[in-house]
Amino acid sequence: MSQSTLPAAGAELISVSIGGQLYAIDIMQVREIRGWNVSTPLPHAPDHVLGMINLRGVILPVVDLGARLGLGKATPGPSSVVMVAQVGDRQFGLLVDAVCDIVQVTEGLMQPPPDVGANVRDFVAGVMSLEQGIVSLLSLDNLLPATSEAYGMVA
Amino acid sequence: MNAFNNLRISTKLTILMLVLCAVSAGCLSFAIFKIKQIDTSYSFLVERDSPALVQSVRASRFVSEMGYGAYRTITNPGASTEAKEGAALSETSAQGAMAAFDKAAEYDPAQAAEFAKLKKRAAATYDLVKQAVEFGMSDQKDIANMMMKQADVEIAQFSADLVKFNNEAVEDAKRASDKNGAAVDATIYITIGVGVVGMLAALGLGMWLSRSAISAPLQRLADRMSKLAGGDLTVEIAGQDRKDEVGLMAKSVQVFKDNGLEMRRMEAEAAERRQEAEAERARVAAEKEAEAAQDAIAINSLGQGLGALAAGDLTYRITADFAPKAAQLKTDFNSAAERLEHSLAVVVGTAGSISSGTSQISEAANDLSRRTEQQAASLEETAAALDQITATVRKTAEGATHARSVVADAKSSAERSGEVVSAAITAMSGIEQSSQQIGQIIGVIDEIAFQTNLLALNAGVEAARAGDAGKGFAVVASEVRALAQRSAEAAKDIKTLISSSSEQVGKGVELVAETGKALQTIVSQVSEITGIVTEIAASAAEQATGLNEVNTAVNQMDQVTQQNAAMVEESTAASQSLASEAVELARLMNQFKISADGAVKTIEPGRRAAPPQPALARRPTVGGGYQSGAATARKLEPAAAPAENEWAEF
Numbered sequence: 001m002s003q004s005t006l007p008a009a010g011a012e013l014i015s016v017s018i019g020g021q022l023y024a025i026d027i028m029q030v031r032e033i034r035g036w037n038v039s040t041p042l043p044h045a046p047d048h049v050l051g052m053i054n055l056r057g058v059i060l061p062v063v064d065l066g067a068r069l070g071l072g073k074a075t076p077g078p079s080s081v082v083m084v085a086q087v088g089d090r091q092f093g094l095l096v097d098a099v100c101d102i103v104q105v106t107e108g109l110m111q112p113p114p115d116v117g118a119n120v121r122d123f124v125a126g127v128m129s130l131e132q133g134i135v136s137l138l139s140l141d142n143l144l145p146a147t148s149e150a151y152g153m154v155a
Numbered sequence: 156m157n158a159f160n161n162l163r164i165s166t167k168l169t170i171l172m173l174v175l176c177a178v179s180a181g182c183l184s185f186a187i188f189k190i191k192q193i194d195t196s197y198s199f200l201v202e203r204d205s206p207a208l209v210q211s212v213r214a215s216r217f218v219s220e221m222g223y224g225a226y227r228t229i230t231n232p233g234a235s236t237e238a239k240e241g242a243a244l245s246e247t248s249a250q251g252a253m254a255a256f257d258k259a260a261e262y263d264p265a266q267a268a269e270f271a272k273l274k275k276r277a278a279a280t281y282d283l284v285k286q287a288v289e290f291g292m293s294d295q296k297d298i299a300n301m302m303m304k305q306a307d308v309e310i311a312q313f314s315a316d317l318v319k320f321n322n323e324a325v326e327d328a329k330r331a332s333d334k335n336g337a338a339v340d341a342t343i344y345i346t347i348g349v350g351v352v353g354m355l356a357a358l359g360l361g362m363w364l365s366r367s368a369i370s371a372p373l374q375r376l377a378d379r380m381s382k383l384a385g386g387d388l389t390v391e392i393a394g395q396d397r398k399d400e401v402g403l404m405a406k407s408v409q410v411f412k413d414n415g416l417e418m419r420r421m422e423a424e425a426a427e428r429r430q431e432a433e434a435e436r437a438r439v440a441a442e443k444e445a446e447a448a449q450d451a452i453a454i455n456s457l458g459q460g461l462g463a464l465a466a467g468d469l470t471y472r473i474t475a476d477f478a479p480k481a482a483q484l485k486t487d488f489n490s491a492a493e494r495l496e497h498s499l500a501v502v503v504g505t506a507g508s509i510s511s512g513t514s515q516i517s518e519a520a521n522d523l524s525r526r527t528e529q530q531a532a533s534l535e536e537t538a539a540a541l542d543q544i545t546a547t548v549r550k551t552a553e554g555a556t557h558a559r560s561v562v563a564d565a566k567s568s569a570e571r572s573g574e575v576v577s578a579a580i581t582a583m584s585g586i587e588q589s590s591q592q593i594g595q596i597i598g599v600i601d602e603i604a605f606q607t608n609l610l611a612l613n614a615g616v617e618a619a620r621a622g623d624a625g626k627g628f629a630v631v632a633s634e635v636r637a638l639a640q641r642s643a644e645a646a647k648d649i650k651t652l653i654s655s656s657s658e659q660v661g662k663g664v665e666l667v668a669e670t671g672k673a674l675q676t677i678v679s680q681v682s683e684i685t686g687i688v689t690e691i692a693a694s695a696a697e698q699a700t701g702l703n704e705v706n707t708a709v710n711q712m713d714q715v716t717q718q719n720a721a722m723v724e725e726s727t728a729a730s731q732s733l734a735s736e737a738v739e740l741a742r743l744m745n746q747f748k749i750s751a752d753g754a755v756k757t758i759e760p761g762r763r764a765a766p767p768q769p770a771l772a773r774r775p776t777v778g779g780g781y782q783s784g785a786a787t788a789r790k791l792e793p794a795a796a797p798a799e800n801e802w803a804e805f
Contacts, residue, residue, distance in 0.1 A: 012619045012629075014612070027619040033612045035605070078602075081609065099608070102615050102633065 006126050007137075009107040015135055016083070016096040019071040022135045024103060024128070025094075029085050029140050033099060036080040047073070053093055055084060062093035068143060069123065087144050103130065110137065161398040164369050171361055178353030182346055189342035196335045200328055203263050208324045210259035211270075215317040217252035218277060221245050222303075222310045225284045229291035229299045242288050249281040266324075273317070280309045372401040380408055388415050453481040460488050467747040469496035496749055503744045510737035517734050520727040527720040534713045541709055545702045552695035559688040566681040569674050576671035583664040590657035597650050604642035611636035 007013070013024040014033075032055070039051035039062045048067035052059050062082060066074040074080070079098040084091055105128075113124040113136070125139040159167070227241025256274040260267040283306040290299035372394055382390045392412060394405040456475040463471035469492060477485045614632035618625030 012615075014616075027616055030616050033609050033616065035609060079605070099612055102612070102619075102636070 006110045006112070007105050009105055009109075011105045013103045013105060013137065014083075015100040015103050015130075015132075016065075016081075017098040017100055018066045018069065018074070018096050020097075021071070022100060022130075022132055023065075023069075023096075024135045024137045025083065025085065025140065026137070027102065029087065030083055031086050031091060032084040034082050034084065036076050036082055036095065039093075050095060053082065055091075055093075058091070060084065060091050060093045062095055063144065065094045065096055065138075065143075069138075085140055085144070087140050090144070092144050100132070103128075103135070159368070163399050167364055167368055171357070171364055174360065175353070175357040178349075178357065182349045182353065185349070186342060186346045189338070189345075193335050193339055193342070196331065196338070200331050200335075203265075204324060204328045204331070207259040207263035207266065207270075208321060208328070210255045210262065211273075211317060211321050211324070214252045214255035214259070214273070214277065215314055215321070217248045217255060218280065218310055218313055218317070220248035221252065221281060221284055222307065224248055225288050225291065225299075225303055225306070228288050229296055229303060233292045233294040238292060242292060245284055245288055249277070249284070252277045252281075269320070273320070276309075276313055276316075280306060280313055283309060369401075372397070373404075376401060376405055376408065379405075380411075383408065383412055383415065386415075388412055388419070449478045450481070453477045453484060457484060457488060460492070464492065464495075469499060469747055469749055499744065499747050500749050503741075503747075503749065506737060506740045506744055510734065510741055513730055513734040513737050517727065517730040520723060520730045524720065524723040524727050527716060527723050531713065531716045531720055534709060534716055538706065538709045538713060541702060541706050545699060545706060548695055548698045548702055552692055552699060555688050555692035555695055559685060559692060562681055562685045562688055566678055566685065569678045569681060573671055573674045573678065576667050576674060579667045580664055580671070583660050583667060586660045587657055587664070590653050590660065594650060594653050594657075597646050597653065601643055601646040601650070604639045604646055607639035608636055608643065611639055 007026060012027040014027050014030055015022050015024045017023075034055075037053060039053050041051040042049060042061065045051070045061075048064045050062045050064050053062055054060075064074050066072060074095055074097060076095065077097070081096055081099050083094045083096060083099070085094055109128045110126045111128065113121055113127050115121065122142040123139055125137045127134055127136050129135075162170075222245075224241045224243070224245030224247075228238045228245065229241075231237040231241065253274060256270045256277065260270040260274075263270075283302060287299045287302035287306060290296075290302065376392075376394065379390050379392055390412070392405050392409045394401055395409060396402065397405070452475060456473045456477070460471055460473050463469075472489050472492060473485045475485075611632045615629055615636065618629035618632055621628065
């Protein structure tokens with residue numbers, strides 16, 4: 001998997017809350033943000049895939065980001081939000097507990113994730129320290145593989 | 156003289172009176188005769204001489220008037236009324252003079268010739284005057300005056316002669332009167348002389364008669380009678396032969412004298428008989444003397460015995476020998492003295508017992524009196540305390556009634572509070588509903604804020620995609636997001652507040668409900684309290700009634716106690732007087748002397764009876780007197796002390 005470069009200064013990130021932790025997503029990868037609606041289940045789908053939703057005539061898969069990140073299954077609430085992300089030519093729905101803020105990246109804010117031997121670096125592009133705590137920038141390319149093989153590989 | 160003595164005294168006095176009357180009658184007859192003579196002389200003087208004199212004087216006046224009438228006729232004109240009146244007067248005067256001379260002759264016939272001569276002269280004078288009047292009437296005044304001059308001489312002469320005649324007549328009358336006066340004087344002297352001689356003769360005769368004929372024989376008789384009264388019966392009673400009252404009295408005195416002689420004879424006989432009786436009496440007295448000697452012994456012995464009894468010595472017995480007829484007296488006296496001694500010994504013993512008994516009674520009465528007083532005082536205090544209690548109970552009853560009304564108010568207030576509580580609960584539930592509605596609205600707001608936030612985010616995303624062109628839009632989007640977030644935060648705050656508010660409302664509802672329950676409990680308890688308070692009031696009223704009855708009973712007890720106290724006072728006084736009486740009895744008993752065993756008893760009551768006197772003196776001081784009195788009582792009567800203590804405790 002290619003090492004995605006860290007966003008330059010002036011780029012914008014959207015911070016979200018998953019399982020009490022803050023994560024960030026590059027705003028350029030986000031197409032739309034919308035409220036949670038009950039999704040239609042997809043048979044034999046992995047555990048982190050909740051089902052399908054209809055977005056203006058387009059059927060999108062919805063992924064439980066917490067479950068995908070190994071933080072446990074999310075329990076959708078009133079503040080739960082589905083973020084429509086564009087990865088390549090595919091679109092996904094990402095279920096997060098809440099959208100927090102739009103963060104503007106400043107010089108020196110973003111740091112590479114610590115190397116702890118595991119495939120953490122596949123999912124986390126970088127980390128930054130904010131007032132609310134340490135926020136991890138998720139790498140959606142690795143998080144949502146384009147193929148099922150890749151999926152399996154990653155998994 | 157003897158014959159005169161034989162006349163009765165009344166007859167003698169009558170003779171004397173007759174002599175006196177004869178003398179008086181002679182004097183009187185002489186005086187009457189003389190007075191009659193003088194009276195005749197005076198009558199003659201008055202009836203004959205005086206009227207003749209008067210008529211003569213009147214004739215003199217008529218002659219004068221005759222001249223006056225003629226002059227009136229002459230001086231006035233003949234035809235005038237004055238002349239006519241003068242003529243008339245002259246005529247009537249002449250007639251009057253004639254008539255007067257006639258009357259004078261009639262009164263004094265002795266001088267009738269003289270009066271006729273005078274009348275003739277008057278008639279001649281009138282003839283002259285009459286002619287003068289006739290001339291005067293025919294106004295021949297000169298002739299008339301001439302005639303009247305002649306007539307005037309006649310009239311003057313006539314008047315002078317008449318006066319002379321009259322004076323002589325008056326002298327005659329005076330002479331006759333003097334003669335009569337001399338006769339009266341002679342008569343008076345003769346009468347007085349004869350009267351004095353007669354009176355002296357009568358006085359002498361009366362004195363002689365009273366002395367010799369009445370007084371002297373009576374004096375003699377009185378001498379004899381006094382001698383008879385003096386016991387001299389040998390006196391001769393003189394004058395019995397006289398026929399007058401003195402003779403009768405002398406005869407009666409003779410009867411007295413005879414009776415006296417008879418009485419003297421009978422007295423001599425009686426003296427003889429008396430001497431015989433005297434001898435008999437002397438004999439009987441000798442006999443009696445012998446008997447009296449014997450009686451004297453008995454009487455002396457009895458006298459001594461009775462004297463001893465009188466002195467109080469009951470041990471005396473008669474030992475002397477008495478005559479057989481008086482022996483019974485001795486035995487009777489001795490047995491009577493013995494019985495008396497025995498009885499008095501018994502009386503002395505009994506008096507001692509009475510004395511000790513009365514002293515005990517007196518002490519007991521004193522104690523009783525004191526206790527009764529204490530009881531009365533306690534009862535009074537009790538009555539006062541009862542009054543206070545009654546007042547307190549009455550107050551309690553009033554308080555209970557007041558409390559009942561207050562509790563009733565409280566009950567109604569509590570019931571009203573229950574209503575308020577339910578109203579509060581309703582209001583609270585209303586608040587809760589409102590809160591829920593507010594929550595729903597807040598949810599809507601929150602949702603809107605959320606959606607707004609999402610829209611702003613999407614806007615931000617679009618702005619970012621737009622690159623530099625979307626920079627301004629991005630700013631707006633971020634502002635909108637900030638607003639949405641603030642809305643969401645505000646909504647969240649409101650939600651929190653609402654939830655806490657509704658929670659508190661819920662708590663409030665619970666509390667109010669609890670309050671309502673508590674109030675209902677209060678209401679029920681207040682009802683119970685009302686019941687209890689009513690019972691308290693009723694019982695307080697009952698207590699008051701009961702206390703009134705108790706009060707009445709205590710008052711009755713007080714009265715009874717006071718009556719008891721009075722009665723105790725009376726009994727105390729009675730017992731004390733009884734004690735003093737017992738002492739007096741003992742003292743009296745001590746006067747009697749009794750044999751040895753009785754004498755011991757006589758002393759004892761005197762000593763025992765002493766204590767009541769101090770007790771009497773101690774009576775007024777209640778406290779101290781009681782202690783010492785009780786002590787004395789205990790010393791005297793140890794057996795009585797426990798009973799007394801019991802009483803004190805009681």
